[in-house]
Amino acid sequence: MMTAQIKEFPGVGLRESDFEQRKVLYTEWVPNARYAWDAGVAIGRYLAELKEGRLIGVRCRHCRRTVIPPRVFCEWCFRPMDEWVPLPDTGTVNTFSLCYVTWDMRRLTEPEIPAVIDIDGTHPPVGILHLLGEVEPQAVQIGMRVQAVWKPPEERTGSILDIRYFRPVREG
Numbered sequence: 001m002m003t004a005q006i007k008e009f010p011g012v013g014l015r016e017s018d019f020e021q022r023k024v025l026y027t028e029w030v031p032n033a034r035y036a037w038d039a040g041v042a043i044g045r046y047l048a049e050l051k052e053g054r055l056i057g058v059r060c061r062h063c064r065r066t067v068i069p070p071r072v073f074c075e076w077c078f079r080p081m082d083e084w085v086p087l088p089d090t091g092t093v094n095t096f097s098l099c100y101v102t103w104d105m106r107r108l109t110e111p112e113i114p115a116v117i118d119i120d121g122t123h124p125p126v127g128i129l130h131l132l133g134e135v136e137p138q139a140v141q142i143g144m145r146v147q148a149v150w151k152p153p154e155e156r157t158g159s160i161l162d163i164r165y166f167r168p169v170r171e172g
Contacts (some may be wrong), residue, residue: 030038038056042070045084051158053150057122059083067126090169091117094127098137110139117146117166144170145169 006139018024042058046069048128049056057068058081065074066085096115100108111169118125133149134139146166156162 015075040072042072042081046070046078046156046157050160050162051087051156052160053153053156055087055089055119055148057085057087057119059085064123066121068122068128076128085121085162087121089163091119091127091146091148091166092125093132093140093144093146094118094125095141095142096132096140098140113137113140115140115166128160130160132167133164134167139168145171 005129014024016042019026037042039111053066056070056072057066060074060079062075062077062079062085063074065076066087067081068087069082070084084100096113098111098113100111102108102112104150113135114129116127116129116133118127132146145168147169148163149165149167150156151162151164
């Protein structure tokens, strides 16, 4: 039976007192670290189109899927998705929730209504998460038709929040 031998590494271990007595050379500094996020090709174009008040998706030439938000590769067949497709700013409520507490834990008397909205022109239907507005909570239904309410052009920044909310489509 072999026994493992522990090798001794040359050197001296450091103690907290070595730092306090300045036996070890060191420096302290506050880094000037600045971070940026690159949206990439697909989401970059999506955000630019939102700033212009338009929705855009991509179609997979192989699967014939049309999705929003756009992506570079199809997660079904792993082929490139590079056929840009303008989409209407209308859709159908797929699911929703009545939220009486905000993301930062503030209580609300009137609920926020986040919903997954299947955007018209996607195939099979693909949804985005956004808020519903101009609707009473008890009137919201799965299958309800909705349309985007956009911020004025001068207030848009290239964010999903350029859409204030989705409201019910007024039939007639």
